[in-house]
Amino acid sequence: MSTVLRTTKECRSVYRxxxxxxxxxxxxxxxxxHYNESDLGYLENAYQNSADEATSMGFMSxxxxxxxxxxxxxxxxxxxDEYITATFSVNDASAHYxxxxxxxxxxxxxxxxxxxxxxxEKIGKTRNELVEPTVESYCDKIINELYVLRALYKDPELTKxxxxxxxxxxxxxxxxxxxxxxxxxxxxxxxxxNIKKIAVNSFFLNAFLMSDNDPxxxxxxxxxxxxxxxxxxxxxxxxxxxILTEGSEPPSEYYDDEINGITNLVSWxxxxxxxxxxxxxxxxxxxxxxxxxxxxx
Amino acid sequence: MSGRKNKIMKNKWLFEFDIxxxxxxxxxxxxTNDKGEEVEVISKVKEKRPVKFALRxxxxxxxxxxxxxxxxxxxxxIKAGLLTRxxxxxxxxxxxxxxxxVEKKRxxxxxxxxxxxxxxxxRLQLNTDNKPEELKVRLxxxxxxxxxxxxxxxQDIESSQSNIFDQTAENRAKNQVIMWxxxxxSNWKEYDHNEYAQFFDGTNYDTKLNxxxxxxxxxxxxxxxxxxxxxxxxxxxxxGRASSQEDFEAVHEIYNANNPSEDASEAAEGEATEAxxxxxxxxxxxxQSKAKPKAKKRGRPKAKKAKVATxxxxxxxxxxxxxxxxxxxxxxxxxxxxxxxxxxxEKAVGETSDKTTDQEPEGSPS
Numbered sequence: 204m205s206t207v208l209r210t211t212k213e214c215r216s217v218y219r220x221x222x223x224x225x226x227x228x229x230x231x232x233x234x235x236x237h238y239n240e241s242d243l244g245y246l247e248n249a250y251q252n253s254a255d256e257a258t259s260m261g262f263m264s265x266x267x268x269x270x271x272x273x274x275x276x277x278x279x280x281x282x283x284d285e286y287i288t289a290t291f292s293v294n295d296a297s298a299h300y301x302x303x304x305x306x307x308x309x310x311x312x313x314x315x316x317x318x319x320x321x322x323x324e325k326i327g328k329t330r331n332e333l334v335e336p337t338v339e340s341y342c343d344k345i346i347n348e349l350y351v352l353r354a355l356y357k358d359p360e361l362t363k364x365x366x367x368x369x370x371x372x373x374x375x376x377x378x379x380x381x382x383x384x385x386x387x388x389x390x391x392x393x394x395x396x397n398i399k400k401i402a403v404n405s406f407f408l409n410a411f412l413m414s415d416n417d418p419x420x421x422x423x424x425x426x427x428x429x430x431x432x433x434x435x436x437x438x439x440x441x442x443x444x445x446i447l448t449e450g451s452e453p454p455s456e457y458y459d460d461e462i463n464g465i466t467n468l469v470s471w472x473x474x475x476x477x478x479x480x481x482x483x484x485x486x487x488x489x490x491x492x493x494x495x496x497x498x499x500x
Numbered sequence: 501m502s503g504r505k506n507k508i509m510k511n512k513w514l515f516e517f518d519i520x521x522x523x524x525x526x527x528x529x530x531x532t533n534d535k536g537e538e539v540e541v542i543s544k545v546k547e548k549r550p551v552k553f554a555l556r557x558x559x560x561x562x563x564x565x566x567x568x569x570x571x572x573x574x575x576x577x578i579k580a581g582l583l584t585r586x587x588x589x590x591x592x593x594x595x596x597x598x599x600x601x602v603e604k605k606r607x608x609x610x611x612x613x614x615x616x617x618x619x620x621x622x623r624l625q626l627n628t629d630n631k632p633e634e635l636k637v638r639l640x641x642x643x644x645x646x647x648x649x650x651x652x653x654x655q656d657i658e659s660s661q662s663n664i665f666d667q668t669a670e671n672r673a674k675n676q677v678i679m680w681x682x683x684x685x686s687n688w689k690e691y692d693h694n695e696y697a698q699f700f701d702g703t704n705y706d707t708k709l710n711x712x713x714x715x716x717x718x719x720x721x722x723x724x725x726x727x728x729x730x731x732x733x734x735x736x737x738x739x740g741r742a743s744s745q746e747d748f749e750a751v752h753e754i755y756n757a758n759n760p761s762e763d764a765s766e767a768a769e770g771e772a773t774e775a776x777x778x779x780x781x782x783x784x785x786x787x788q789s790k791a792k793p794k795a796k797k798r799g800r801p802k803a804k805k806a807k808v809a810t811x812x813x814x815x816x817x818x819x820x821x822x823x824x825x826x827x828x829x830x831x832x833x834x835x836x837x838x839x840x841x842x843x844x845x846e847k848a849v850g851e852t853s854d855k856t857t858d859q860e861p862e863g864s865p866s
Contacts, residue, residue: 261572262572262575271579272578276587332670333584335571336567344564373560374559374560375559376560
């Protein structure tokens with residue numbers, strides 16, 4: 204459910220969110236917090252607590268459960284493999300379907316997808332009755348909900364949670380599905396490729412080059428307070444700066460191309476990086492060769 | 501049941517109903533005695549007081565917890581050596597099926613016999629050979645009786661077959677999950693409280709179960725009636741037979757039809773006590789009521805052998821909802837459900853909840 208950024212305007216909008224440390228979803232009125240390391244640590248801690256709780260409730264880990272079920276002839280390794288294959292097939296098919304453009308191709312592929320889905324549903328139902336719940340599935344469920352609950356706020360200062368725990372628990376599955384979709388859609392803007400796209404833009408690079416590789420200077424706050432996206436963007440800035448300091452410059456026409464310019468710029472930086480790495484490797488091997496010769500003399 | 505602090509603030513209820521409680525109250529009357537003096541006669545009389553109960557409409561969290569509970573109990577069952585339904589079916593299949601050869605033969609004989617008898621009955625109705633009306637009626641009645649007997653035998657065989665599947669890991673887990681729902685959905689307004697509070701004390705299954713046991717162990721007929729009704733209604737809801745106030749009211753009527761004596765006997769007793777008190781009006785205190793009729797003890801909701809053949813048990817519906825469970829069943833099917841759930845929750849399982857699907861959260865957060 205990731206968003207693909209194409210234009211400078213789109214990049215600028217997402218860049219603004221990164222700088223703010225939150226995104227605003229106007230149709231729901233949610234402010235979505237961008238997590239920092241401390242938040243992730245909290246969630247990791249919650250996962251551990253859930254795992255302890257699950258173990259005390261009598262849950263087995265996935266591995267323990269599968270081993271037990273195989274030993275007792277309930278669910279063999281072959282059946283588990285079949286389930287995993289079916290899951291991969293459905294995921295691959297969905298990914299392939301997303302790439303299709305021609306309606307006839309899409310329609311034809313839908314049938315294949317439906318068959319695969321049915322197969323997975325059949326095997327998955329039996330499997331879930333036997334294998335689930337496990338410590339992992341229990342914790343994943345808890346953490347996924349916590350992830351969303353702790354990210355949504357009513358105010359830009361991120362002080363008033365959008366839902367109290369009770370309100371969140373009262374959400375129906377459909378309502379929770381809508382909230383999760385909203386969250387995923389918003390967070391889907393901050394993919395690695397989109398951060399790369401933002402980082403190649405002059406509105407970012409110009410400011411970055413003035414910060415002397417100092418994130419505190421750039422964001423004006425402690426490194427510990429920075430969100431994961433802010434840190435990722437900063438690292439990317441450093442990387443691109445290192446390429447530019449090698450002396451190469453991207454073709455100026457890329458900056459004027461509204462449609463493909465950003466994508467081309469990312470490709471150019473990647474290609475330049477490849478070239479630089481190639482040069483360095485060649486230099487290193489040359490140095491090795493010459494030092495070997497010296498030793499032989 | 502004192503000290504129930506876990507009050508539910510949200511007014512979202514599946515079903516609200518009253519259970520009458522007979523309480524002794526002092527009745528003061530001014531009367532004139534033989535000497536012409538005015539005296540105050542205090543008598544103890546039994547008065548009916550409706551106590552409010554409600555089944556909480558479960559939210560998503562509760563559905564999740566119930567599902568987890570089911571999963572844990574299922575695992576426990578498997579670990580303890582219980583077979584799953586599919587594995588049991590597979591093993592019977594490998595052994596040539598759940599029927600013995602004699603049963604198989606008898607089963608097909610019965611089917612054929614019913615078919616023949618039904619044909620015979622239809623021919624009689626058409627009366628092609630012009631039998632006298634009296635003879636026709638008599639023969640028709642005989643045919644119907646024979647058909648009923650054959651059907652009963654057929655059902656017995658089917659029932660014995662379905663009972664084989666009673667002791668599966670799924671069934672055990674389902675029975676326990678019904679108990680779980682009873683413990684977590686039951687609320688009441690104790691002593692005219694304005695807000696509902698949980699009926700069973702405790703925050704988790706074990707503590708609530710202890711509270712349930714305390715209620716069960718008390719010989720209070722009111723509490724016995726409460727537990728019986730709660731289990732009855734929750735079972736209907738779990739089976740997808742009731743989801744709205746109206747559905748539950750219909751179920752309540754079925755319950756009352758199946759248990760007509762409860763309130764009536766107590767009412768009669770109450771009246772008797774009152775009458776007694778009036779008769780002994782001269783005394784300061786009326787005699788205490790006689791021993792109350794002991795309410796039947798029910799035990800925890802669990803699957804027992806059904807007296808009628810029930811549908812083949814379907815696996816538990818994985819689809820969850822926080823909306824009301826659908827109740828599209830006809831009155832006839834509700835009757836069937838009622839007959840399988842007589843006396844509390846005798847056959848609480850064996851049906852799949854027909855809840856409206858309310859989709860699972862799509863995917864997990866990125």
